[in-house]
Amino acid sequence: MIDGKKVLLSGMQSTGIITLGNYLGALKNWVDLNDDEGIECFYAVMDLHSITVRQNPAELRKNGRTLYALYMAAGLDPVKNCLFFQSHVPAHPQLAWILNCFTYMGEMNRMTQFKDKAAKHADNVNTGLFTYPVLMAADILLYQADMVPVGKDQLQHLEITRDIANRFNGIYGDVFTIPEAYMGKSGAKIMSLQDPSKKMSKSDENPNGSILLLDDKDTIMRKFKKAVTDSDGLIAYNDDKPGIKNLIDIYCAVTGKTVDGAVKEFDGMGYGKLKEAVGEAVADELAPVQAKFNELINDKAYVDGIMKENAAKASYYANKTLRKVMKKVGFIELPR
Numbered sequence: 236m237i238d239g240k241k242v243l244l245s246g247m248q249s250t251g252i253i254t255l256g257n258y259l260g261a262l263k264n265w266v267d268l269n270d271d272e273g274i275e276c277f278y279a280v281m282d283l284h285s286i287t288v289r290q291n292p293a294e295l296r297k298n299g300r301t302l303y304a305l306y307m308a309a310g311l312d313p314v315k316n317c318l319f320f321q322s323h324v325p326a327h328p329q330l331a332w333i334l335n336c337f338t339y340m341g342e343m344n345r346m347t348q349f350k351d352k353a354a355k356h357a358d359n360v361n362t363g364l365f366t367y368p369v370l371m372a373a374d375i376l377l378y379q380a381d382m383v384p385v386g387k388d389q390l391q392h393l394e395i396t397r398d399i400a401n402r403f404n405g406i407y408g409d410v411f412t413i414p415e416a417y418m419g420k421s422g423a424k425i426m427s428l429q430d431p432s433k434k435m436s437k438s439d440e441n442p443n444g445s446i447l448l449l450d451d452k453d454t455i456m457r458k459f460k461k462a463v464t465d466s467d468g469l470i471a472y473n474d475d476k477p478g479i480k481n482l483i484d485i486y487c488a489v490t491g492k493t494v495d496g497a498v499k500e501f502d503g504m505g506y507g508k509l510k511e512a513v514g515e516a517v518a519d520e521l522a523p524v525q526a527k528f529n530e531l532i533n534d535k536a537y538v539d540g541i542m543k544e545n546a547a548k549a550s551y552y553a554n555k556t557l558r559k560v561m562k563k564v565g566f567i568e569l570p571r
């Protein structure tokens with residue numbers, strides 16, 4: 236709790252330009268919390284997590300700045316929320332090291348994301364990838380977060396965070412708040428336009444599978460035109476028609492319409508018309524975000540100022556927890 240408010244923490248990796256999936260599944264829902272007086276929100280650019288997969292330094296820098304500006308361009312208020320870079324708060328890797336010593340190999344071995352990512356990057360199965368969930372536990376526990384909005388894919392990591400926190404508290408007393416999954420308005424899970432059986436992803440090798448937040452209207456329309464559907468030409472919402480279902484999900488998430496309403500609206504129309512309508516709706520949704528982004532990315536002084544203020548705010552809360560942890564573990568405080 237901070238000043239009687241519950242604490243919420245989330246973030247995204249700066250591994251590329253974020254997708255419509257990241258936006259509809261996470262960022263847009265965070266923006267809805269701007270005016271919730273009962274929640275203190277921390278949103279990080281998770282750049283430390285990003286290097287578990289090899290990154291080009293210049294691109295990582297660019298992607299980090301882009302993501303930070305997109306947080307604000309999408310509507311996250313940098314005064315009401317704390318928007319910061321994970322690498323600007325050294326307490327994250329410091330706490331992660333300590334928590335590593337309270338985490339068992341067997342627990343990490345069970346993590347399905349590690350298995351998936353290790354298979355995908357077989358040439359670089361580094362220990363950072365293996366201990367990723369411990370850094371994530373540090374991210375969450377440093378801010379004494381009560382709530383963490385998580386997709387199904389991250390539930391296992393939240394569970395391990397709770398296990399580590401409970402283990403630590405069991406030895407040293409009540410140091411950490413035990414976080415819960417935040418089940419606010421559930422964000423849509425957006426699938427790849429080229430393979431609706433897998434989620435839309437910023438690091439997808441097929442550029443036509445993902446709508447990136449900075450894609451221009453022509454690109455958006457072209458990608459939707461190429462979206463994989465099926466051959467029966469019927470607009471219906473069910474699991475046998477994953478391509479159409481995904482297009483309707485996107486349409487509803489963007490317009491706020493219901494699935495039934497959307498299915499009625501498109502009844503009797505061809506797939507071409509559906510794709511065009513979804514493309515138009517997405518382009519309309521992203522246009523103001525892109526306009527604001529262009530303003531922000533050209534105002535380095537303003538963004539740098541926000542970055543500094545927010546890093547100081549995040550560090551204040553993170554260091555408070557870290558100091559407590561270090562004292563409990565038995566480290567000597569540096570004399571003032």
Ligand code: AQP
Pocket residue numbers: 246247248249250254256257258259260261281384385386422423424425426434435436437438439
């Ligand atoms: N397709 C999606 N639909 C809905 N939500 C999604 N999220 C990601 N993809 C979709 C949500 O976005 C947040 C940030 O994700 P992340 O950057 O930490 O990493 P990720 O989940 O691994 O996202 P990507 O785009 O697939 O990244 P890469 O390609 O680097 O692995 C999370 O809240 C996530 O649920």
